[in-house]
Amino acid sequence: MGRSGMNATAGVPIFEVGLLFLFFYFYAPEIICLSLTGVLQVANRQMGSMAFFTHHFCRGLSSSAVRSAVIKHVTIIGGGQMGAGIAQVAAATGHSVTLVDTCEDILKKAVKGIEGSLKRVVKKKYADKPEAGEEFIQKVLQNVSTSTDAGSAAQGSDLVLEAIVENLKIKQDLFGHLDKLAPAHTIFASNTSSLPISDIASSTDRQDRFGGLHFFNPVPMMKLVEVIGTSATSQETFDALFNFSKELGKTPVSCKDTPGFIVNRLLVPYIMEAIRLHERGECFCHGSKEDIDIAMKLGAGYPMGPFELSDYVGLDTMKFIMDGWSAKDPDNLLFTPSELLNKLVAEGKYGKKTGEGFYKYK
Numbered sequence: 082m083g084r085s086g087m088n089a090t091a092g093v094p095i096f097e098v099g100l101l102f103l104f105f106y107f108y109a110p111e112i113i114c115l116s117l118t119g120v121l122q123v124a125n126r127q128m129g130s131m132a133f134f135t136h137h138f139c140r141g142l143s144s145s146a147v148r149s150a151v152i153k154h155v156t157i158i159g160g161g162q163m164g165a166g167i168a169q170v171a172a173a174t175g176h177s178v179t180l181v182d183t184c185e186d187i188l189k190k191a192v193k194g195i196e197g198s199l200k201r202v203v204k205k206k207y208a209d210k211p212e213a214g215e216e217f218i219q220k221v222l223q224n225v226s227t228s229t230d231a232g233s234a235a236q237g238s239d240l241v242l243e244a245i246v247e248n249l250k251i252k253q254d255l256f257g258h259l260d261k262l263a264p265a266h267t268i269f270a271s272n273t274s275s276l277p278i279s280d281i282a283s284s285t286d287r288q289d290r291f292g293g294l295h296f297f298n299p300v301p302m303m304k305l306v307e308v309i310g311t312s313a314t315s316q317e318t319f320d321a322l323f324n325f326s327k328e329l330g331k332t333p334v335s336c337k338d339t340p341g342f343i344v345n346r347l348l349v350p351y352i353m354e355a356i357r358l359h360e361r362g363e364c365f366c367h368g369s370k371e372d373i374d375i376a377m378k379l380g381a382g383y384p385m386g387p388f389e390l391s392d393y394v395g396l397d398t399m400k401f402i403m404d405g406w407s408a409k410d411p412d413n414l415l416f417t418p419s420e421l422l423n424k425l426v427a428e429g430k431y432g433k434k435t436g437e438g439f440y441k442y443k
């Protein structure tokens with residue numbers, strides 16, 4: 082048989098195959114891991130719960146498995162304004178996306194919102210070619226599927242990105258659960274506005290494959306993504322998230338895992354000071370929110386004033402941010418809670434999404 086070690090019955094060159102395996106194991110382990118994960122995922126669907134096996138089998142290869150991770154299949158959890166927006170831009174740039182939320186009604190609304198937003202994009206981008214525009218919309222929508230089962234969606238994903246409610250415990254519970262189900266190579270990321278990424282990641286055993294991807298609202302229009310690495314995030318994971326942001330047509334900036342990263346570190350105190358200014362009635366014409374909005378738009382060149390922007394972001398999200406930060410740093414005057422903000426939220430006035438916040442939208 083000689084050196085090639087050909088198996089006489091099966092006709093398989095065992096020695097060459099062995100060499101090939103060793104080569105990929107040492108130089109391109111991700112190929113082995115992804116192939117095995119793919120095979121096991123097919124088995125998963127056929128045989129029920131193989132996820133546990135997939136997860137633990139590939140774990141040994143995991144630390145190097147994301148060396149040059151390619152993100153193609155994305156699960157986005159939370160189909161609200163941010164999740165739907167991220168799903169839209171990921172699908173529009175050729176990624177296959179599964180959008181997950183708690184019930185079908187929310188998912189239907191999210192897909193309708195994506196379609197509406199795509200129509201606005203197409204109106205500009207394909208102004209002279211409406212048929213090509215319609216074709217583009219259909220193509221993008223075909224890249225989006227929906228699910229109420231985060232666990233099974235995660236099993237086929239290269240990236241799981243959450244955009245659910247701004248609550249540490251709920252985010253930790255979600256990722257702790259998904260960590261047991263997702264393949265080893267899957268990167269986890271959070272779109273949190275204000276929570277430490279390392280705190281969210283601590284509920285998993287994949288802190289090296291965990292980072293932050295902070296998008297801005299409205300996602301289809303806003304060009305920035307803050308990419309956050311913790312002290313445990315591997316360089317490979319960070320690079321994969323950074324490249325993914327570029328693939329989405331965004332401009333990524335690199336951030337440390339510090340409160341508010343870059344933008345919200347500056348934006349939160351600004352918005353809260355505007356609200357306090359209004360509460361104190363210090364401005365010239367009765368300190369009206371309308372005046373403050375006009376002043377900041379015309380005087381500082383902002384596209385929206387602080388009250389318009391608050392209503393756009395969602396007052397519930399703002400309150401989650403403020404409560405979290407003031408609990409952590411109660412003596413910091415920048416994080417003093419606002420009675421007005423708390424009152425509006427208690428009344429269910431969350432801004433544009435509920436029809437009323439600082440302003441009325443009905």
Ligand SMILES: CCCCCCC[C@H](O)CC(=O)SCCNC(=O)CCNC(=O)[C@H](O)C(C)(C)COP(=O)([O-])OP(=O)([O-])OC[C@H]1O[C@@H](n2cnc3c(N)ncnc32)[C@H](O)[C@@H]1OP(=O)([O-])[O-]
Binds near residue numbers: 385
């Ligand atoms: C206390 C805590 C506070 C901090 C909270 C932090 C939150 C978070 O973590 C960080 C953030 O996101 S911070 C927030 C960061 N975000 C900001 O700071 C946002 C600041 N605001 C802006 O940049 C602009 O006002 C907008 C771009 C929103 C709208 O543009 P505009 O010129 O004022 O007015 P327009 O007439 O409406 O739209 C014009 C055209 O734009 C297009 N288009 C718009 N929306 C679209 C969509 N969803 N889809 C597709 N396309 C969309 C469309 O072509 C439309 O034309 P159409 O004929 O109407 O279809």
Ligand SMILES: NC(=O)c1ccc[n+]([C@@H]2O[C@H](COP(=O)([O-])OP(=O)(O)OC[C@H]3O[C@@H](n4cnc5c(N)ncnc54)[C@H](O)[C@@H]3O)[C@@H](O)[C@H]2O)c1
Binds near residue numbers: 160181272296
């Ligand atoms: N609103 C903004 O401007 C903005 C900008 C950047 C980042 N963020 C962050 O993005 C996240 C989402 O914000 P949003 O404004 O899209 O909120 P949203 O209220 O519009 O949407 C949140 C969605 O998550 C769903 N959800 C909640 N818990 C869930 C769970 N366990 N599993 C599946 N789905 C769940 C809700 O049903 C809802 O549809 C927050 O962490 C927020 O801080 C918000």
